Amino acid sequence: MRTRFLLLGASAATVAVSPHVAAQDRSDLGKSRRTAIVTAAARLAPAVVSVNVLRRERQLPQDPFDLFFLPRGSEQVVEGYGSGFIISPDGVVITNQHVTQGAEQIVVTTRDGRDLPAKILGEDPLTDIAVLKVDGPGLPTAPLGKSTDLLIGEWVVAVGNPFAYLLGNSEPTVTAGVVSAVGRNLLPSQGQSGIYVGMIQTDAPINPGNSGGPLANAAGEVIGVNSSIFTSSGGSVGIGFAIPIERALRVADELRRFGKVRRAWVGLDVAGAEDLRGWKRVGGLRVTQVAAGGPAGRAGLVVGDVLVSALGRRLRTFLDWEAVMLDTGPGDTLTVSFRHASESRSARLAVTDFPTTLAEKVAVLGGMKVVTVTPAVRAERNIQSDHGALIYDLPDEMQEATGLQSGDVILQINRVRVSSADDLRRAFAATAGAGAVTVWFERSGRLERTAFYVR
Template identity: 35%
Template sequence: MSMMVLLMAATPAVAQSTLPDFTRLVEKAAPAVVNISTSREAESSLTSSRQFGGQEVPEIFRHFFGDRFPMPPGNSPGMEDEPRRSLGSGFIFEEDGYIMTNAHVVKEADEILVRLNDHRELEAELVGTDEKTDVAVLKVDADNLPTLTLGNSDDLKVGQWVAAIGSPFGFDHSVTSGIISAINRTLPQDVYVPFIQTDVAINPGNSGGPLFNLDGEVVGINSQILTRSGGYMGLSFAIPIDVAMDVANQLRQEGYVSRGWLGVSIQPVSKDLAASFGMEQAEGALIAQVEPGSPAAKGGLKAGDVILEVNDQEVDRSTTLPRLVGQTNPGDEVDLRVLREGQRERITLEVGEWPDASAGQAESDPVRLGVVVQPLSDVEKRRLGIEHGVRIARVDPTGDAAAAGIRPGDVMVSLADKPVESPQQLKQMLADLPQGQAVPVLLNRDGRAYFVALRLGDAE
């Protein structure tokens, strides 16, 4: 009996000694974690019912920021003249003012303010965003800022302790902790990111903040949660820092992200399909369609092929294929292991560049409009349900386009009631327009038609 009492008494002490202490980590890292607030002009319609706290049932997988974040006091649905304000997190990774956050934190923002740990508020410039990975880079005009040490997300293991620092619901520098629940998670509509799954408590406002290992190194960017209520329910997801830094470096150097592309439509391999193909288990990505003239077509891939490996990396499910191909540099060759008509074959082909990322095809007219535009691929036109248009890649904040409310990511469908077919044609159309006269511009914004009035300044 006495032995049992001793064992029971010792158990709490042993458990307590194995729990991590995050105090030093927080003291060192907190100065480089920032609060990000954004504002944009009010829309002419009621606030979306998808807003956090609204009546519509929220999606299960969702970003925990944006038009669903609770409005500050004084803002209520139906107030059309008030700017919409949102809140998120970020962290400084270069001492001269470069900051990492989520793309959805700053999406459609007209103004971005960064509040530092020392209570300074600085206006930030948007360097670039990549919606496919949900990464954005900001720049503030400051020097000798505190920075965070970046870790290696490839070294992460399930079960290890991690911590997050951010601004949930606007409460600056809140710290939460937990463990890594899984790695290499693929979420619906986010096939380019092998997410880190954790049980760290994450809520609206944490978005874009850092995820740390016990050495105080950033191993991820908190990005999404699984929720039925709009708040934390035990499952949160972070972008691996290795993926985020690759994107950030491309945004800083090129202003866009280049990723590999095959040009195929794929679907999962069900158990019944696997049996019909003579496969022992359901795996791989089944090619349903090959786009004419695409790298896949030139390389000899056919509808009905099942891609099992990319450069000796297993394609365990269809959603793995876009990530593996997207990580490949355009122009590089990839070795594919394919099941075709019951036989396993090796096919080597040259990967192309994802059509909407090709800045090499971009044209600009910075004087008359202040934008950089890119042509649309046939795939994008079909997806958006339009026959013509050009994508707005970058917008000069001092130009005529910005004054009209045109934003990066918009697709310009028509100008002055005339269809926009290409960047070259747009340049000619702008040259023919008189200065000072407002003309209608039809945009496609997030899949919806949207008109703005554009007034061109002096031509130089």
């Protein structure tokens, strides 16, 4: 009986303090629920937007009946969607270029449900970055971090709007994972316009509609722009990739300031896809061509040297070098470590714009723009001929009428040798109204010809 009384007494005492203990437990539970992931999502989500796009696409026959009843050249309006994030209070939005490509109309939807018309400030297919501008009061901005000190295995969150309005509201979706790897290079695939190198790999689920949204660290700071996934099903399988935020911001700044991205050129070429494993043999990336008088040539690099590192990154394949070039711009100084014979050296390369960009443009036939082939232009475009005029820009209608393309090098008009852009202008002027002209040109290292009338 005494034992039973003591147990009952203990039970009564426990019941007496249980409201206080329960309140304490609820408080502790609330604190434990508010993890770094929760805090990061709350900090970042207000600046994440849905990017809704309307574009026209050519309608292709789906069955034999369409071959008879579908009008030739028929187009249909297609709706696309993606994500983005606001980086400045005046409404500048970063997203993926493949989200906005070909857009006729773009509407950005904010977290609070506002639909804001957007205009494109610039697009860069090479890095897959696009910059939009919206107008609206009280626009929140995303905290920006850095990707240069990421730790493999640290927590990250991917925020976006998968399937856009199909989920019923404009609240962004948050998924969590870790940094799986950094500096990932994705081999180019057929039809791919972007170069995905130096990427952040994560297992945070990235689904259709997440493209262009932010990848953030546990502090809620943007470290990358979600862009692509490896998948066999169309959905996330835990292998996603994000563009480093430093690259995205540099491209966005170039697009806002110049309307285009100026490309880095240092006057050297390296071993390509045919030598992906060559670094195991030579210990780095082999230099295959050096432009005479270019930055690399002036710094003392020669064909056969082996690049070891640049921007503090180890160089193994041409994709590593592409990543360095994407993260460098005209006016920068690039420090490279390399081996000359058995001697270790370093050099500082003065980065410039592409020679074709800096060259004087000469207008011929009204809309064609050409530049003189110089040693630097030859090295940039890998031109075999030692003379000629490179077609820098050619309108679509002129391409159809002449059979020429941008990048072709015109070598001869009828029997007249073309050594410069001015030579080409004079040669075309001399043949105007005199019947069909025969144009000899280089395309992709091959000699070809075409004929057309010059009015």
